[in-house]
Amino acid sequence: MKVFTPTGVKQIGRMNNVESAWLINECIAGNEDAIELFVRQYETDVFRLALSIVGDQAEANEITQETFLSALKSFRLYQEKNSLRAWLYTIALNHSRSHLRKQKILERLRTAVTTVFQLEERHKQRSPEDVFIQDEKEAAIWNELNKLDERHRTVVVLRYFHDLSISEISEILAVNEGTIHSRLHTARERLKRSLENLHGE
Amino acid sequence: MQLTHEEVIQLIQFNADKAVRGIKAKMLYEHLKDCVRCSAYASQFKEMENVLQSVMRKQWNQRPAPLSIVALKATKKMRKNNSTLLITRTALIGMSILAFIMLGWQIAFTNTNNRGSVTYPGMLPVPTPSTQYTATTNTTALHCEEIIYKVQETDTLEGIAFHHATTKEIIMELNNMSTESIKAFTELLVPICNSTPTSTTYPPTFTNTPIHEPITYTPG
Numbered sequence: 435m436k437v438f439t440p441t442g443v444k445q446i447g448r449m450n451n452v453e454s455a456w457l458i459n460e461c462i463a464g465n466e467d468a469i470e471l472f473v474r475q476y477e478t479d480v481f482r483l484a485l486s487i488v489g490d491q492a493e494a495n496e497i498t499q500e501t502f503l504s505a506l507k508s509f510r511l512y513q514e515k516n517s518l519r520a521w522l523y524t525i526a527l528n529h530s531r532s533h534l535r536k537q538k539i540l541e542r543l544r545t546a547v548t549t550v551f552q553l554e555e556r557h558k559q560r561s562p563e564d565v566f567i568q569d570e571k572e573a574a575i576w577n578e579l580n581k582l583d584e585r586h587r588t589v590v591v592l593r594y595f596h597d598l599s600i601s602e603i604s605e606i607l608a609v610n611e612g613t614i615h616s617r618l619h620t621a622r623e624r625l626k627r628s629l630e631n632l633h634g635e
Numbered sequence: 636m637q638l639t640h641e642e643v644i645q646l647i648q649f650n651a652d653k654a655v656r657g658i659k660a661k662m663l664y665e666h667l668k669d670c671v672r673c674s675a676y677a678s679q680f681k682e683m684e685n686v687l688q689s690v691m692r693k694q695w696n697q698r699p700a701p702l703s704i705v706a707l708k709a710t711k712k713m714r715k716n717n718s719t720l721l722i723t724r725t726a727l728i729g730m731s732i733l734a735f736i737m738l739g740w741q742i743a744f745t746n747t748n749n750r751g752s753v754t755y756p757g758m759l760p761v762p763t764p765s766t767q768y769t770a771t772t773n774t775t776a777l778h779c780e781e782i783i784y785k786v787q788e789t790d791t792l793e794g795i796a797f798h799h800a801t802t803k804e805i806i807m808e809l810n811n812m813s814t815e816s817i818k819a820f821t822e823l824l825v826p827i828c829n830s831t832p833t834s835t836t837y838p839p840t841f842t843n844t845p846i847h848e849p850i851t852y853t854p855g
Contacts, residue, residue: 469707473702474701477702478698478699482695482699485695486691499706502707506707507711569686572693575683575686579690579691594691595691595692600652615648615649615652618648618651619648622648622651622683626680629679629682629686630679
């Protein structure tokens with residue numbers, strides 16, 4: 435998709451700061467083409483972030499829509515010193531987490547109701563979507579990844595799936611870089627151990 | 636300066652986050668060239684990273700359902716309407732609750748007014764003549780008269796009250812007395828109440844014997 439930007443016509447790729455600023459201003463102004471461009475640029479990334487947190491495609495689509503809605507509403511609050519991607523990711527992460535919380539509350543409610551009325555518990559585990567994994571190594575890592583608690587899993591996913599730098603992750607999670615390092619270290623140690631346990635080492 | 640194995644392991648970790656530069660990076664590289672144990676760790680580490688990335692891509696490299704800008708704008712408008720709807724709804728609910736509270740208050744208030752007398756805790760409410768029973772039953776009517784009693788030398792207020800089946804408070808009130816002291820050979824108004832069985836229908840009419848025509852009574 436070609437677009438006219440201040441620096442000339444270009445294909446959508448990674449935008450530099452000038453182009454980001456221009457795009458944002460156009461979006462605030464209500465320029466529909468700019469909005470379209472903005473959404474197309476980031477919707478896959480946002481979707482994948484949501485998917486990696488909630489694990490369900492339908493929910494991830496919902497979250498993506500919500501994220502862009504929030505972003506368009508609060509564009510004025512965006513400060514240009516942060517990276518646009520990081521800001522958008524923060525919004526997406528917040529929406530994903532609130533979805534997760536709602537899921538947890540529903541789960542607790544369901545367990546409460548089933549225990550009170552002593553209904554038969556339907557073993558409907560909310561497990562992340564399982565694409566058929568042939569490799570036992572992959573299975574082991576995947577298992578261990580889902581066993582990690584939310585904070586550790588999120589840093590691993592942001593670092594290895596979204597290829598974000600430590601400073602970007604620190605910005606998104608609003609946590610200092612030392613904490614990011616230590617969380618990554620712990621998570622990686624556990625993941626590595628899970629591989630070793632496979633071979634009974 | 637030599638790196639210890641623990642330090643090397645730390646550095647491998649930091650290196651994975653691209654946080655190792657300059658001399659340290661070189662030292663790390665040199666150490667790994669010679670140390671079998673640490674290189675084994677490094678390769679296991681690398682393998683873990685690779686598997687991790689590949690499995691995540693398999694799971695999550697999906698394409699989203701493309702967002703339609705039109706739908707986005709529509710949701711934006713709907714959300715706006717929803718928020719005003721919510722406000723009006725909460726306002727309505729709030730106001731109706733307030734109305735209920737005020738109504739309840741009013742009812743309670745008028746109830747106490749109808750009683751017409753102050754009720755103390757533990758006391759049964761005294762019905763006023765207007766809210767008397769309207770039934771036809773065999774009941775007893777209270778028929779009271781006031782008599783003039785001449786106080787004797789050995790009388791006490793309590794004694795007089797007891798003798799006439801009344802209370803000293805009633806006597807005091809009737810005679811506008813501020814103290815309980817009585818003087819001999821003075822006159823006191825004392826109420827005499829008889830309960831006489833009647834079969835009249837209610838509401839009864841209380842006959843208050845006019846004070847200005849007392850029946851003189853002297854104890855025998």
